[in-house]
Amino acid sequence: MxxxxxxxxxxxxxxxxxxxxxxxxxYIPELAxxxxxxxxxxxxxxxxxxxxxxxxxxxxSIQSVSKVFTLTLALGQVGDILWNRVGREPSGNPFNSIVQLEYEHGIPRNPLINAGALVVTDVLLSGYKPREAIGLILSFMRGLADDDSVFIDEKVARSEEETGFGNRALANYMKAFGNIRHAVEWTTGVYFHQCAIAMxxxxxxxxxxxxxxxxxxxxxxxxxxxxxxxxxxxxxxxxxxxxxxxxxxxxxxxxxxxxxxxxxxxxxxxxxxxxxxxxxxxxxxxxxxxxxxxxxxxxxxxxxxxxxx
Structure with a gap:
């Protein structure tokens, strides 16, 4: 070897x-x-x-790598009931595509595309205010990294907030089907911050x-x-x-x-x-x-x- x-x-x-x-x-100015x-x-x-x-x-900025960790948290919170709201199949489409949501009635194809990750984040908001949910995610990441210096890059989070129209569109579309259950600004706000975690x-x-x-x-x-x-x-x-x-x-x-x-x-x-x-x-x-x-x-x-x- x-x-x-x-x-x-x-x-x-x-x-x-x-x-x-x-x-x-x-398309995210800070990443550019x-x-x-x-x-x-x-x-x-x-x-x-x-x-x-x-x-x-x-x-x-770990961006969508964070989706694996929020998925882990959500499964710990609600178990396999999560799969009633998000699928487990490859999408075959770009990560920010809205196309399949129309055909599949607001159920994202999997939790690792943006639409699916937004649903997972919405699940994590149950019982929490946005700031508390963000704190929960950051605390989980620090514990797993065994390092309290893991942080959220506020400039990246702000950059995502200012340019995240596509993600808001995904969340609004799923809310029309009842698959986003909190205020869209709450769900997308937490999502933008989890993506801005720096490691x-x-x-x-x-x-x-x-x-x-x-x-x-x-x-x-x-x-x-x-x-x-x-x-x-x-x-x-x-x-x-x-x-x-x-x-x-x-x-x-x-x-x-x-x-x-x-x-x-x-x-x-x-x-x-x-x-x-x-x-x-x-x-x-x-x-x-x-x-x-x-x-x-x-x-x-x-x-x-x-x-x-």
Whole structure:
């Protein structure tokens, strides 16, 4: 088996010199300011050893990666009743598409596209005011990262508030079907703030570790979810975690993962490792271009595909 740190160093070196880096997300003004030359990678293995390379300690906006954690919280809050309001199938459409909602009567295809994540956020609001729900999500993230320095980037949150017309449209459309049950401004406000959570690759790899450890956190040993729930969340990530690029990611990389338009990708190798990679430039479907390539190389070098014999 190759030396993991050597593999990470080689990948980071090659990615730093790559000429084609994708394009940063420009529809959120604060994200448009991020330097596309940045690249970070972190891997936490099952024995609790953390390996890093590149800009692994630089905080970035995790954006849609947050959807996995709010899904985990919502399932803990209401259990499988959640699936009455959101599906579990790949969308085959862009992450912000409104098209399927009309045909499917306001039920989003899965919880990892924007419409589905808005429903999950709406579930989390039950019994809470928006500020309390935001605090709940941030506290959960800090606990999973084992690091109280995880924060919400208020500039990014404000930038999302000012430009989030599409997400408000999704929420309003679902409210017309009764699938958003709180005020649209409450639900979208919490959603914008969860997407604005800033974390480093190191923190994100640690936070994701419970999904690699069959529900148990690889560092603290705490059980976060049951084994069955961890497997189901991983299944949703594998089939839906990269929007309409999910099939290609499963084909090329072969592990569950979730991307965000901030350029981050969180991935897990069940029983072996949790991974976070960050490169701000995106490919044509909104996933980190170099992050995807780095994960493909890492999975191949370490023989980490879940489809490996």
């Amino acid at each position: 190759p030396n993991l740190q050597s593999v990470l160093d080689e990948i980071a070196h090659d990615m730093a010199s790559a000429s084609e880096r994708g394009a940063v997300a420009r 300011k991020v330097d596309p030359a940045r690249f970070g990678l972190a891997v936490l293995t099952e024995d609790g050893t953390l390996h890093t390379a590149g800009d692994a300690d630089e905080p970035f 480093s690759c190191r923190q994100l790899a640690v936070a994701a570790s419970f999904l690699a450890g069959e529900g148990k956190h690889l560092l603290t040993g705490n059980r976060i979810v049951s084994r069955e729930r961890a497997r189901r969340i991983n299944a949703v990530m594998l089939t839906c975690g990269h929007y309409d690029g999910s099939g290609d990611f499963a084909f090329r990389v072969g592990i569950p993962g979730k991307s965000g338009v901030g350029g981050g990708i969180m991935a897990v190798v069940p029983g072996k490792a949790s991974i976070a990679v960050w490169s701000p430039g995106l490919n044509k479907v909104g996933n980190s271009l170099l992050g995807s390539l780095a994960l493909e190389r890492l999975a191949k070098a370490m023989d980490w595909s879940i489809f490996a014999p």
